[in-house]
Amino acid sequence: MKKPHRDGLLPRMEAIVRKKGISYRYHPIGAKPVSLGMDKVEAVRKVLNMLGAAGDLGTIGRLWEQFKETSQWKRYAPDTRKDYEQCAGPLLAVFSDARASDIEAPDVARYLRIERKDAPVRANREAALLSNLIGLAIERGEAKANPCREVRRNEEQPRTEAPEPEDFDGFSLWLTQQGGQRAVIGMAAEYAALAGNRKVEFLDLSWPQIDEVSGYIRIKRAKQRGKKRGEVIEQIEMTPRIRELIGRLKALREDKECLYVFRNRFGNAYTRNGFKAMFGKLMDEAVKLKKISRRFTFHDLRAYHVTQHKQERGHLPDLHANPATTARVYDRSKIVKRRGL
Structure with a gap:
Protein backbone atom coordinates (compact mmCIF):
# COMPACT_ATOMS: atom_id res chain seq x y z
CA MET A 1 0.00 0.00 0.00
CA GLY A 52 3.73 24.74 23.59
CA ALA A 53 4.92 25.95 20.21
CA ALA A 54 1.73 26.85 18.33
CA GLY A 55 2.58 30.56 18.48
CA ASP A 56 1.88 32.33 15.21
CA LEU A 57 1.91 29.24 12.98
CA GLY A 58 -0.45 29.70 10.05
CA THR A 59 -1.27 33.34 10.83
CA ILE A 60 -1.52 35.79 7.95
CA GLY A 61 1.26 37.89 9.48
CA ARG A 62 3.67 34.96 9.52
CA LEU A 63 2.57 33.75 6.09
CA TRP A 64 3.33 37.21 4.68
CA GLU A 65 6.93 36.95 5.90
CA GLN A 66 7.19 33.41 4.53
CA PHE A 67 5.65 34.46 1.20
CA LYS A 68 8.47 36.95 0.66
CA GLU A 69 10.95 34.07 0.85
CA THR A 70 9.28 31.94 -1.83
CA SER A 71 10.47 31.48 -5.42
CA GLN A 72 7.15 32.96 -6.57
CA TRP A 73 7.98 36.26 -4.84
CA LYS A 74 11.44 36.30 -6.39
CA ARG A 75 9.94 35.96 -9.87
CA TYR A 76 7.80 39.06 -9.43
CA ALA A 77 8.90 42.29 -11.08
CA PRO A 78 10.06 45.03 -8.65
CA ASP A 79 6.88 47.04 -9.26
CA THR A 80 4.71 44.02 -8.44
CA ARG A 81 6.58 43.45 -5.17
CA LYS A 82 6.18 47.10 -4.24
CA ASP A 83 2.46 46.96 -5.00
CA TYR A 84 2.03 43.87 -2.80
CA GLU A 85 3.97 45.53 0.02
CA GLN A 86 1.56 48.48 -0.15
CA CYS A 87 -1.39 46.04 -0.13
CA ALA A 88 0.02 44.27 2.93
CA GLY A 89 -0.39 47.36 5.15
CA PRO A 90 -4.20 47.55 5.41
CA LEU A 91 -4.55 43.76 4.98
CA LEU A 92 -2.32 42.94 7.97
CA ALA A 93 -4.04 45.60 10.07
CA VAL A 94 -7.13 43.38 9.92
CA PHE A 95 -5.86 39.83 9.42
CA SER A 96 -2.32 39.74 10.84
CA ASP A 97 -3.16 37.57 13.86
CA ALA A 98 -5.85 35.50 12.15
CA ARG A 99 -4.99 31.94 11.20
CA ALA A 100 -5.52 31.11 7.53
CA SER A 101 -7.53 28.04 8.54
CA ASP A 102 -9.97 30.19 10.56
CA ILE A 103 -10.76 32.74 7.82
CA GLU A 104 -14.06 32.11 6.07
CA ALA A 105 -15.78 33.57 3.01
CA PRO A 106 -17.93 36.04 5.05
CA ASP A 107 -14.72 37.46 6.57
CA VAL A 108 -13.31 38.14 3.12
CA ALA A 109 -16.61 39.62 1.92
CA ARG A 110 -16.78 41.92 4.95
CA TYR A 111 -13.24 43.14 4.26
CA LEU A 112 -14.10 43.91 0.61
CA ARG A 113 -17.52 45.49 1.15
CA ILE A 114 -17.33 47.14 4.59
CA GLU A 115 -13.85 47.57 5.99
CA ARG A 116 -12.40 48.74 2.64
CA LYS A 117 -15.55 50.23 1.12
CA ASP A 118 -13.77 53.55 0.54
CA ALA A 119 -11.13 51.89 -1.66
CA PRO A 120 -12.98 49.12 -3.53
CA VAL A 121 -10.48 48.72 -6.35
CA ARG A 122 -7.52 48.65 -3.98
CA ALA A 123 -9.39 46.15 -1.81
CA ASN A 124 -9.49 43.76 -4.78
CA ARG A 125 -5.68 43.84 -4.98
CA GLU A 126 -5.44 43.23 -1.25
CA ALA A 127 -7.83 40.27 -1.50
CA ALA A 128 -5.60 38.84 -4.25
CA LEU A 129 -2.65 39.00 -1.86
CA LEU A 130 -4.71 37.35 0.88
CA SER A 131 -5.59 34.57 -1.56
CA ASN A 132 -1.89 34.01 -2.28
CA LEU A 133 -1.09 33.82 1.44
CA ILE A 134 -3.87 31.33 2.16
CA GLY A 135 -2.73 29.33 -0.88
CA LEU A 136 0.71 29.14 0.72
CA ALA A 137 -0.88 27.95 3.98
CA ILE A 138 -2.66 25.16 2.08
CA GLU A 139 0.63 24.04 0.56
CA ARG A 140 2.19 23.94 4.03
CA GLY A 141 -0.68 21.99 5.54
CA GLU A 142 -1.82 24.94 7.66
CA ALA A 143 -5.22 25.39 5.95
CA LYS A 144 -7.61 23.25 3.95
CA ALA A 145 -9.53 25.65 1.70
CA ASN A 146 -9.17 29.12 0.20
CA PRO A 147 -12.27 31.24 1.00
CA CYS A 148 -11.07 34.08 -1.27
CA ARG A 149 -12.09 31.97 -4.27
CA GLU A 150 -15.67 31.89 -3.05
CA VAL A 151 -16.13 35.67 -2.89
CA ARG A 152 -16.71 37.88 -5.91
CA ARG A 153 -14.51 40.93 -6.16
CA ASN A 154 -15.75 44.51 -6.10
CA GLU A 155 -16.87 45.74 -9.49
CA GLU A 156 -14.22 47.86 -11.20
CA GLN A 157 -15.23 50.60 -13.60
CA PRO A 158 -12.44 51.33 -16.11
CA ARG A 159 -11.73 54.96 -16.93
CA THR A 160 -13.62 56.05 -20.01
CA GLU A 161 -12.12 59.49 -20.64
CA ALA A 162 -8.97 60.44 -22.50
CA PRO A 163 -7.55 63.98 -22.36
CA GLU A 164 -8.97 66.29 -24.98
CA PRO A 165 -6.30 67.47 -27.47
CA GLU A 166 -6.76 71.10 -26.39
CA ASP A 167 -6.24 70.18 -22.72
CA PHE A 168 -3.18 68.10 -23.48
CA ASP A 169 -1.66 70.76 -25.75
CA GLY A 170 -2.41 73.52 -23.25
CA PHE A 171 -0.86 71.61 -20.35
CA SER A 172 2.34 70.62 -22.18
CA LEU A 173 2.81 74.08 -23.75
CA TRP A 174 2.29 75.79 -20.37
CA LEU A 175 5.03 73.66 -18.81
CA THR A 176 7.43 73.93 -21.75
CA GLN A 177 7.25 77.73 -21.65
CA GLN A 178 8.37 77.75 -18.01
CA GLY A 179 11.63 75.94 -18.75
CA GLY A 180 13.74 73.95 -16.26
CA GLN A 181 12.33 70.82 -14.64
CA ARG A 182 8.78 71.87 -15.42
CA ALA A 183 9.63 71.76 -19.10
CA VAL A 184 11.14 68.27 -18.65
CA ILE A 185 7.91 67.05 -17.05
CA GLY A 186 5.88 68.63 -19.87
CA MET A 187 8.03 67.00 -22.53
CA ALA A 188 7.80 63.65 -20.74
CA ALA A 189 4.03 64.00 -21.01
CA GLU A 190 4.41 64.78 -24.71
CA TYR A 191 6.57 61.70 -25.21
CA ALA A 192 4.03 59.47 -23.44
CA ALA A 193 1.25 60.83 -25.64
CA LEU A 194 3.22 60.53 -28.89
CA ALA A 195 4.98 57.18 -28.28
CA GLY A 196 2.47 55.50 -25.98
CA ASN A 197 5.04 54.13 -23.54
CA ARG A 198 4.47 53.55 -19.84
CA LYS A 199 6.42 55.62 -17.31
CA VAL A 200 8.33 52.55 -16.17
CA GLU A 201 9.50 52.04 -19.75
CA PHE A 202 10.85 55.50 -20.52
CA LEU A 203 11.71 57.35 -17.30
CA ASP A 204 15.26 55.96 -17.56
CA LEU A 205 15.43 56.42 -21.35
CA SER A 206 19.04 57.16 -22.32
CA TRP A 207 20.39 58.99 -25.36
CA PRO A 208 22.08 55.87 -26.87
CA GLN A 209 18.58 54.35 -27.20
CA ILE A 210 17.63 57.12 -29.63
CA ASP A 211 18.95 56.37 -33.13
CA GLU A 212 18.30 59.50 -35.16
CA VAL A 213 20.06 58.09 -38.23
CA SER A 214 17.78 55.08 -38.57
CA GLY A 215 14.88 57.03 -37.10
CA TYR A 216 13.98 54.72 -34.22
CA ILE A 217 13.79 54.73 -30.41
CA ARG A 218 14.33 51.32 -28.80
CA ILE A 219 12.78 50.55 -25.40
CA LYS A 220 12.24 47.35 -23.42
CA ARG A 221 8.54 46.58 -23.10
CA ALA A 222 7.40 46.25 -19.49
CA LYS A 223 4.94 43.73 -17.99
CA GLN A 224 6.31 40.75 -19.89
CA ARG A 225 6.25 37.41 -18.10
CA GLY A 226 8.28 34.24 -18.15
CA LYS A 227 10.87 33.94 -20.90
CA LYS A 228 9.69 37.15 -22.59
CA ARG A 229 10.59 39.33 -19.59
CA GLY A 230 13.06 41.97 -20.69
CA GLU A 231 13.36 40.47 -24.18
CA VAL A 232 10.58 42.26 -26.08
CA ILE A 233 12.01 45.44 -27.56
CA GLU A 234 9.73 48.14 -28.89
CA GLN A 235 11.18 49.91 -31.91
CA ILE A 236 9.31 53.20 -32.10
CA GLU A 237 9.33 55.14 -35.33
CA MET A 238 10.42 58.75 -34.91
CA THR A 239 7.62 60.71 -36.53
CA PRO A 240 8.14 64.43 -37.31
CA ARG A 241 6.47 65.37 -33.99
CA ILE A 242 8.72 63.00 -32.02
CA ARG A 243 11.82 64.30 -33.83
CA GLU A 244 10.82 67.87 -32.97
CA LEU A 245 10.36 66.85 -29.32
CA ILE A 246 13.76 65.14 -29.21
CA GLY A 247 15.29 68.32 -30.64
CA ARG A 248 13.85 70.39 -27.78
CA LEU A 249 15.09 67.85 -25.22
CA LYS A 250 18.60 68.03 -26.72
CA ALA A 251 18.51 71.81 -26.44
CA LEU A 252 17.89 71.45 -22.69
CA ARG A 253 20.82 69.03 -22.30
CA GLU A 254 23.32 71.24 -20.49
CA ASP A 255 25.56 68.38 -19.31
CA LYS A 256 26.59 66.40 -22.38
CA GLU A 257 27.83 63.60 -20.12
CA CYS A 258 24.33 63.02 -18.73
CA LEU A 259 22.89 59.89 -20.31
CA TYR A 260 19.26 60.37 -19.33
CA VAL A 261 16.79 62.07 -21.64
CA PHE A 262 14.30 62.99 -18.89
CA ARG A 263 16.76 63.88 -16.13
CA ASN A 264 15.94 65.45 -12.78
CA ARG A 265 17.75 68.46 -11.37
CA PHE A 266 20.56 66.24 -10.15
CA GLY A 267 21.19 64.76 -13.59
CA ASN A 268 19.70 61.37 -12.73
CA ALA A 269 16.65 59.58 -14.10
CA TYR A 270 13.40 60.39 -12.30
CA THR A 271 12.20 57.76 -9.86
CA ARG A 272 8.65 56.55 -10.32
CA ASN A 273 7.46 58.15 -7.05
CA GLY A 274 9.37 61.37 -7.60
CA PHE A 275 7.91 61.84 -11.06
CA LYS A 276 4.40 60.97 -9.86
CA ALA A 277 4.57 63.56 -7.07
CA MET A 278 5.88 66.26 -9.41
CA PHE A 279 3.28 65.55 -12.09
CA GLY A 280 0.43 65.60 -9.56
CA LYS A 281 1.59 68.92 -8.16
CA LEU A 282 1.75 70.49 -11.62
CA MET A 283 -1.64 69.06 -12.59
CA ASP A 284 -3.23 70.62 -9.48
CA GLU A 285 -1.63 73.95 -10.34
CA ALA A 286 -2.80 73.78 -13.98
CA VAL A 287 -6.40 73.15 -12.90
CA LYS A 288 -6.26 75.97 -10.34
CA LEU A 289 -4.91 78.42 -12.93
CA LYS A 290 -7.47 77.15 -15.48
CA LYS A 291 -4.80 76.15 -17.97
CA ILE A 292 -6.88 73.02 -18.59
CA SER A 293 -10.62 72.40 -18.26
CA ARG A 294 -10.33 68.99 -16.61
CA ARG A 295 -7.53 67.12 -14.85
CA PHE A 296 -6.18 63.84 -16.19
CA THR A 297 -3.74 61.20 -14.95
CA PHE A 298 -0.41 60.46 -16.55
CA HIS A 299 -1.65 56.97 -17.39
CA ASP A 300 -4.49 58.62 -19.35
CA LEU A 301 -1.84 59.76 -21.84
CA ARG A 302 -1.43 56.15 -22.94
CA ALA A 303 -5.15 56.10 -23.69
CA TYR A 304 -4.73 59.44 -25.48
CA HIS A 305 -2.09 57.84 -27.71
CA VAL A 306 -4.31 54.85 -28.53
CA THR A 307 -7.38 56.97 -29.21
CA GLN A 308 -5.56 59.49 -31.43
CA HIS A 309 -3.64 56.72 -33.22
CA LYS A 310 -6.93 55.02 -34.13
CA GLN A 311 -8.47 58.26 -35.35
CA GLU A 312 -5.45 59.23 -37.46
CA ARG A 313 -4.36 55.82 -38.79
CA GLY A 314 -7.54 53.79 -38.64
CA HIS A 315 -6.22 51.01 -36.39
CA LEU A 316 -4.98 50.46 -32.84
CA PRO A 317 -1.24 50.54 -32.08
CA ASP A 318 0.62 47.44 -30.90
CA LEU A 319 0.97 48.39 -27.23
CA HIS A 320 0.11 45.19 -25.39
CA ALA A 321 0.84 41.47 -25.66
CA ASN A 322 -2.92 40.99 -25.91
CA PRO A 323 -4.50 43.33 -28.53
CA ALA A 324 -7.88 42.89 -26.85
CA THR A 325 -6.47 44.58 -23.74
CA THR A 326 -5.43 47.60 -25.80
CA ALA A 327 -8.94 47.87 -27.22
CA ARG A 328 -10.73 47.29 -23.90
CA VAL A 329 -8.59 49.45 -21.61
CA TYR A 330 -7.09 52.21 -23.75
CA ASP A 331 -9.42 52.86 -26.69
CA ARG A 332 -11.66 55.70 -25.49
CA SER A 333 -13.00 56.88 -28.81
CA LYS A 334 -16.24 58.81 -28.63
CA ILE A 335 -17.10 58.31 -32.33
CA VAL A 336 -16.85 54.97 -34.11
CA LYS A 337 -16.50 55.27 -37.88
CA ARG A 338 -17.66 52.49 -40.19
CA ARG A 339 -18.80 52.08 -43.76
CA GLY A 340 -22.28 51.07 -44.79
CA LEU A 341 -23.19 48.68 -47.57
Whole structure:
Protein backbone atom coordinates (compact mmCIF):
# COMPACT_ATOMS: atom_id res chain seq x y z
CA MET A 1 0.00 0.00 0.00
CA LYS A 2 1.26 3.46 -0.90
CA LYS A 3 2.35 5.52 2.09
CA PRO A 4 0.61 8.89 2.60
CA HIS A 5 2.70 11.96 1.85
CA ARG A 6 4.41 13.61 4.85
CA ASP A 7 4.25 17.20 3.55
CA GLY A 8 3.13 19.54 6.32
CA LEU A 9 3.62 17.01 9.15
CA LEU A 10 5.77 17.79 12.16
CA PRO A 11 8.60 15.52 13.37
CA ARG A 12 7.35 12.41 15.20
CA MET A 13 3.93 12.72 13.55
CA GLU A 14 2.63 9.72 11.60
CA ALA A 15 -0.01 9.47 8.85
CA ILE A 16 -1.87 6.15 8.63
CA VAL A 17 -4.07 5.04 5.73
CA ARG A 18 -7.48 3.85 6.89
CA LYS A 19 -10.51 2.65 4.96
CA LYS A 20 -12.25 5.99 5.53
CA GLY A 21 -9.19 8.13 4.83
CA ILE A 22 -5.97 9.14 6.57
CA SER A 23 -5.64 9.42 10.34
CA TYR A 24 -2.79 11.04 12.24
CA ARG A 25 -1.00 10.34 15.50
CA TYR A 26 1.96 11.65 17.42
CA HIS A 27 4.75 9.60 19.07
CA PRO A 28 5.98 11.33 22.27
CA ILE A 29 9.40 10.22 23.46
CA GLY A 30 9.03 7.33 25.94
CA ALA A 31 5.22 7.32 25.84
CA LYS A 32 2.38 5.73 23.91
CA PRO A 33 1.25 7.24 20.57
CA VAL A 34 -1.42 9.93 20.80
CA SER A 35 -4.33 9.76 18.34
CA LEU A 36 -4.91 13.09 16.55
CA GLY A 37 -7.93 12.34 14.37
CA MET A 38 -8.32 12.63 10.59
CA ASP A 39 -8.14 16.43 10.17
CA LYS A 40 -4.57 17.23 9.16
CA VAL A 41 -4.66 20.92 10.08
CA GLU A 42 -6.20 20.23 13.46
CA ALA A 43 -3.72 17.38 14.06
CA VAL A 44 -0.75 19.69 13.50
CA ARG A 45 -2.30 22.28 15.81
CA LYS A 46 -2.83 19.68 18.57
CA VAL A 47 0.82 18.65 18.43
CA LEU A 48 1.99 22.26 18.57
CA ASN A 49 -0.26 22.92 21.53
CA MET A 50 1.21 19.87 23.26
CA LEU A 51 4.68 21.19 22.60
CA GLY A 52 3.73 24.74 23.59
CA ALA A 53 4.92 25.95 20.21
CA ALA A 54 1.73 26.85 18.33
CA GLY A 55 2.58 30.56 18.48
CA ASP A 56 1.88 32.33 15.21
CA LEU A 57 1.91 29.24 12.98
CA GLY A 58 -0.45 29.70 10.05
CA THR A 59 -1.27 33.34 10.83
CA ILE A 60 -1.52 35.79 7.95
CA GLY A 61 1.26 37.89 9.48
CA ARG A 62 3.67 34.96 9.52
CA LEU A 63 2.57 33.75 6.09
CA TRP A 64 3.33 37.21 4.68
CA GLU A 65 6.93 36.95 5.90
CA GLN A 66 7.19 33.41 4.53
CA PHE A 67 5.65 34.46 1.20
CA LYS A 68 8.47 36.95 0.66
CA GLU A 69 10.95 34.07 0.85
CA THR A 70 9.28 31.94 -1.83
CA SER A 71 10.47 31.48 -5.42
CA GLN A 72 7.15 32.96 -6.57
CA TRP A 73 7.98 36.26 -4.84
CA LYS A 74 11.44 36.30 -6.39
CA ARG A 75 9.94 35.96 -9.87
CA TYR A 76 7.80 39.06 -9.43
CA ALA A 77 8.90 42.29 -11.08
CA PRO A 78 10.06 45.03 -8.65
CA ASP A 79 6.88 47.04 -9.26
CA THR A 80 4.71 44.02 -8.44
CA ARG A 81 6.58 43.45 -5.17
CA LYS A 82 6.18 47.10 -4.24
CA ASP A 83 2.46 46.96 -5.00
CA TYR A 84 2.03 43.87 -2.80
CA GLU A 85 3.97 45.53 0.02
CA GLN A 86 1.56 48.48 -0.15
CA CYS A 87 -1.39 46.04 -0.13
CA ALA A 88 0.02 44.27 2.93
CA GLY A 89 -0.39 47.36 5.15
CA PRO A 90 -4.20 47.55 5.41
CA LEU A 91 -4.55 43.76 4.98
CA LEU A 92 -2.32 42.94 7.97
CA ALA A 93 -4.04 45.60 10.07
CA VAL A 94 -7.13 43.38 9.92
CA PHE A 95 -5.86 39.83 9.42
CA SER A 96 -2.32 39.74 10.84
CA ASP A 97 -3.16 37.57 13.86
CA ALA A 98 -5.85 35.50 12.15
CA ARG A 99 -4.99 31.94 11.20
CA ALA A 100 -5.52 31.11 7.53
CA SER A 101 -7.53 28.04 8.54
CA ASP A 102 -9.97 30.19 10.56
CA ILE A 103 -10.76 32.74 7.82
CA GLU A 104 -14.06 32.11 6.07
CA ALA A 105 -15.78 33.57 3.01
CA PRO A 106 -17.93 36.04 5.05
CA ASP A 107 -14.72 37.46 6.57
CA VAL A 108 -13.31 38.14 3.12
CA ALA A 109 -16.61 39.62 1.92
CA ARG A 110 -16.78 41.92 4.95
CA TYR A 111 -13.24 43.14 4.26
CA LEU A 112 -14.10 43.91 0.61
CA ARG A 113 -17.52 45.49 1.15
CA ILE A 114 -17.33 47.14 4.59
CA GLU A 115 -13.85 47.57 5.99
CA ARG A 116 -12.40 48.74 2.64
CA LYS A 117 -15.55 50.23 1.12
CA ASP A 118 -13.77 53.55 0.54
CA ALA A 119 -11.13 51.89 -1.66
CA PRO A 120 -12.98 49.12 -3.53
CA VAL A 121 -10.48 48.72 -6.35
CA ARG A 122 -7.52 48.65 -3.98
CA ALA A 123 -9.39 46.15 -1.81
CA ASN A 124 -9.49 43.76 -4.78
CA ARG A 125 -5.68 43.84 -4.98
CA GLU A 126 -5.44 43.23 -1.25
CA ALA A 127 -7.83 40.27 -1.50
CA ALA A 128 -5.60 38.84 -4.25
CA LEU A 129 -2.65 39.00 -1.86
CA LEU A 130 -4.71 37.35 0.88
CA SER A 131 -5.59 34.57 -1.56
CA ASN A 132 -1.89 34.01 -2.28
CA LEU A 133 -1.09 33.82 1.44
CA ILE A 134 -3.87 31.33 2.16
CA GLY A 135 -2.73 29.33 -0.88
CA LEU A 136 0.71 29.14 0.72
CA ALA A 137 -0.88 27.95 3.98
CA ILE A 138 -2.66 25.16 2.08
CA GLU A 139 0.63 24.04 0.56
CA ARG A 140 2.19 23.94 4.03
CA GLY A 141 -0.68 21.99 5.54
CA GLU A 142 -1.82 24.94 7.66
CA ALA A 143 -5.22 25.39 5.95
CA LYS A 144 -7.61 23.25 3.95
CA ALA A 145 -9.53 25.65 1.70
CA ASN A 146 -9.17 29.12 0.20
CA PRO A 147 -12.27 31.24 1.00
CA CYS A 148 -11.07 34.08 -1.27
CA ARG A 149 -12.09 31.97 -4.27
CA GLU A 150 -15.67 31.89 -3.05
CA VAL A 151 -16.13 35.67 -2.89
CA ARG A 152 -16.71 37.88 -5.91
CA ARG A 153 -14.51 40.93 -6.16
CA ASN A 154 -15.75 44.51 -6.10
CA GLU A 155 -16.87 45.74 -9.49
CA GLU A 156 -14.22 47.86 -11.20
CA GLN A 157 -15.23 50.60 -13.60
CA PRO A 158 -12.44 51.33 -16.11
CA ARG A 159 -11.73 54.96 -16.93
CA THR A 160 -13.62 56.05 -20.01
CA GLU A 161 -12.12 59.49 -20.64
CA ALA A 162 -8.97 60.44 -22.50
CA PRO A 163 -7.55 63.98 -22.36
CA GLU A 164 -8.97 66.29 -24.98
CA PRO A 165 -6.30 67.47 -27.47
CA GLU A 166 -6.76 71.10 -26.39
CA ASP A 167 -6.24 70.18 -22.72
CA PHE A 168 -3.18 68.10 -23.48
CA ASP A 169 -1.66 70.76 -25.75
CA GLY A 170 -2.41 73.52 -23.25
CA PHE A 171 -0.86 71.61 -20.35
CA SER A 172 2.34 70.62 -22.18
CA LEU A 173 2.81 74.08 -23.75
CA TRP A 174 2.29 75.79 -20.37
CA LEU A 175 5.03 73.66 -18.81
CA THR A 176 7.43 73.93 -21.75
CA GLN A 177 7.25 77.73 -21.65
CA GLN A 178 8.37 77.75 -18.01
CA GLY A 179 11.63 75.94 -18.75
CA GLY A 180 13.74 73.95 -16.26
CA GLN A 181 12.33 70.82 -14.64
CA ARG A 182 8.78 71.87 -15.42
CA ALA A 183 9.63 71.76 -19.10
CA VAL A 184 11.14 68.27 -18.65
CA ILE A 185 7.91 67.05 -17.05
CA GLY A 186 5.88 68.63 -19.87
CA MET A 187 8.03 67.00 -22.53
CA ALA A 188 7.80 63.65 -20.74
CA ALA A 189 4.03 64.00 -21.01
CA GLU A 190 4.41 64.78 -24.71
CA TYR A 191 6.57 61.70 -25.21
CA ALA A 192 4.03 59.47 -23.44
CA ALA A 193 1.25 60.83 -25.64
CA LEU A 194 3.22 60.53 -28.89
CA ALA A 195 4.98 57.18 -28.28
CA GLY A 196 2.47 55.50 -25.98
CA ASN A 197 5.04 54.13 -23.54
CA ARG A 198 4.47 53.55 -19.84
CA LYS A 199 6.42 55.62 -17.31
CA VAL A 200 8.33 52.55 -16.17
CA GLU A 201 9.50 52.04 -19.75
CA PHE A 202 10.85 55.50 -20.52
CA LEU A 203 11.71 57.35 -17.30
CA ASP A 204 15.26 55.96 -17.56
CA LEU A 205 15.43 56.42 -21.35
CA SER A 206 19.04 57.16 -22.32
CA TRP A 207 20.39 58.99 -25.36
CA PRO A 208 22.08 55.87 -26.87
CA GLN A 209 18.58 54.35 -27.20
CA ILE A 210 17.63 57.12 -29.63
CA ASP A 211 18.95 56.37 -33.13
CA GLU A 212 18.30 59.50 -35.16
CA VAL A 213 20.06 58.09 -38.23
CA SER A 214 17.78 55.08 -38.57
CA GLY A 215 14.88 57.03 -37.10
CA TYR A 216 13.98 54.72 -34.22
CA ILE A 217 13.79 54.73 -30.41
CA ARG A 218 14.33 51.32 -28.80
CA ILE A 219 12.78 50.55 -25.40
CA LYS A 220 12.24 47.35 -23.42
CA ARG A 221 8.54 46.58 -23.10
CA ALA A 222 7.40 46.25 -19.49
CA LYS A 223 4.94 43.73 -17.99
CA GLN A 224 6.31 40.75 -19.89
CA ARG A 225 6.25 37.41 -18.10
CA GLY A 226 8.28 34.24 -18.15
CA LYS A 227 10.87 33.94 -20.90
CA LYS A 228 9.69 37.15 -22.59
CA ARG A 229 10.59 39.33 -19.59
CA GLY A 230 13.06 41.97 -20.69
CA GLU A 231 13.36 40.47 -24.18
CA VAL A 232 10.58 42.26 -26.08
CA ILE A 233 12.01 45.44 -27.56
CA GLU A 234 9.73 48.14 -28.89
CA GLN A 235 11.18 49.91 -31.91
CA ILE A 236 9.31 53.20 -32.10
CA GLU A 237 9.33 55.14 -35.33
CA MET A 238 10.42 58.75 -34.91
CA THR A 239 7.62 60.71 -36.53
CA PRO A 240 8.14 64.43 -37.31
CA ARG A 241 6.47 65.37 -33.99
CA ILE A 242 8.72 63.00 -32.02
CA ARG A 243 11.82 64.30 -33.83
CA GLU A 244 10.82 67.87 -32.97
CA LEU A 245 10.36 66.85 -29.32
CA ILE A 246 13.76 65.14 -29.21
CA GLY A 247 15.29 68.32 -30.64
CA ARG A 248 13.85 70.39 -27.78
CA LEU A 249 15.09 67.85 -25.22
CA LYS A 250 18.60 68.03 -26.72
CA ALA A 251 18.51 71.81 -26.44
CA LEU A 252 17.89 71.45 -22.69
CA ARG A 253 20.82 69.03 -22.30
CA GLU A 254 23.32 71.24 -20.49
CA ASP A 255 25.56 68.38 -19.31
CA LYS A 256 26.59 66.40 -22.38
CA GLU A 257 27.83 63.60 -20.12
CA CYS A 258 24.33 63.02 -18.73
CA LEU A 259 22.89 59.89 -20.31
CA TYR A 260 19.26 60.37 -19.33
CA VAL A 261 16.79 62.07 -21.64
CA PHE A 262 14.30 62.99 -18.89
CA ARG A 263 16.76 63.88 -16.13
CA ASN A 264 15.94 65.45 -12.78
CA ARG A 265 17.75 68.46 -11.37
CA PHE A 266 20.56 66.24 -10.15
CA GLY A 267 21.19 64.76 -13.59
CA ASN A 268 19.70 61.37 -12.73
CA ALA A 269 16.65 59.58 -14.10
CA TYR A 270 13.40 60.39 -12.30
CA THR A 271 12.20 57.76 -9.86
CA ARG A 272 8.65 56.55 -10.32
CA ASN A 273 7.46 58.15 -7.05
CA GLY A 274 9.37 61.37 -7.60
CA PHE A 275 7.91 61.84 -11.06
CA LYS A 276 4.40 60.97 -9.86
CA ALA A 277 4.57 63.56 -7.07
CA MET A 278 5.88 66.26 -9.41
CA PHE A 279 3.28 65.55 -12.09
CA GLY A 280 0.43 65.60 -9.56
CA LYS A 281 1.59 68.92 -8.16
CA LEU A 282 1.75 70.49 -11.62
CA MET A 283 -1.64 69.06 -12.59
CA ASP A 284 -3.23 70.62 -9.48
CA GLU A 285 -1.63 73.95 -10.34
CA ALA A 286 -2.80 73.78 -13.98
CA VAL A 287 -6.40 73.15 -12.90
CA LYS A 288 -6.26 75.97 -10.34
CA LEU A 289 -4.91 78.42 -12.93
CA LYS A 290 -7.47 77.15 -15.48
CA LYS A 291 -4.80 76.15 -17.97
CA ILE A 292 -6.88 73.02 -18.59
CA SER A 293 -10.62 72.40 -18.26
CA ARG A 294 -10.33 68.99 -16.61
CA ARG A 295 -7.53 67.12 -14.85
CA PHE A 296 -6.18 63.84 -16.19
CA THR A 297 -3.74 61.20 -14.95
CA PHE A 298 -0.41 60.46 -16.55
CA HIS A 299 -1.65 56.97 -17.39
CA ASP A 300 -4.49 58.62 -19.35
CA LEU A 301 -1.84 59.76 -21.84
CA ARG A 302 -1.43 56.15 -22.94
CA ALA A 303 -5.15 56.10 -23.69
CA TYR A 304 -4.73 59.44 -25.48
CA HIS A 305 -2.09 57.84 -27.71
CA VAL A 306 -4.31 54.85 -28.53
CA THR A 307 -7.38 56.97 -29.21
CA GLN A 308 -5.56 59.49 -31.43
CA HIS A 309 -3.64 56.72 -33.22
CA LYS A 310 -6.93 55.02 -34.13
CA GLN A 311 -8.47 58.26 -35.35
CA GLU A 312 -5.45 59.23 -37.46
CA ARG A 313 -4.36 55.82 -38.79
CA GLY A 314 -7.54 53.79 -38.64
CA HIS A 315 -6.22 51.01 -36.39
CA LEU A 316 -4.98 50.46 -32.84
CA PRO A 317 -1.24 50.54 -32.08
CA ASP A 318 0.62 47.44 -30.90
CA LEU A 319 0.97 48.39 -27.23
CA HIS A 320 0.11 45.19 -25.39
CA ALA A 321 0.84 41.47 -25.66
CA ASN A 322 -2.92 40.99 -25.91
CA PRO A 323 -4.50 43.33 -28.53
CA ALA A 324 -7.88 42.89 -26.85
CA THR A 325 -6.47 44.58 -23.74
CA THR A 326 -5.43 47.60 -25.80
CA ALA A 327 -8.94 47.87 -27.22
CA ARG A 328 -10.73 47.29 -23.90
CA VAL A 329 -8.59 49.45 -21.61
CA TYR A 330 -7.09 52.21 -23.75
CA ASP A 331 -9.42 52.86 -26.69
CA ARG A 332 -11.66 55.70 -25.49
CA SER A 333 -13.00 56.88 -28.81
CA LYS A 334 -16.24 58.81 -28.63
CA ILE A 335 -17.10 58.31 -32.33
CA VAL A 336 -16.85 54.97 -34.11
CA LYS A 337 -16.50 55.27 -37.88
CA ARG A 338 -17.66 52.49 -40.19
CA ARG A 339 -18.80 52.08 -43.76
CA GLY A 340 -22.28 51.07 -44.79
CA LEU A 341 -23.19 48.68 -47.57
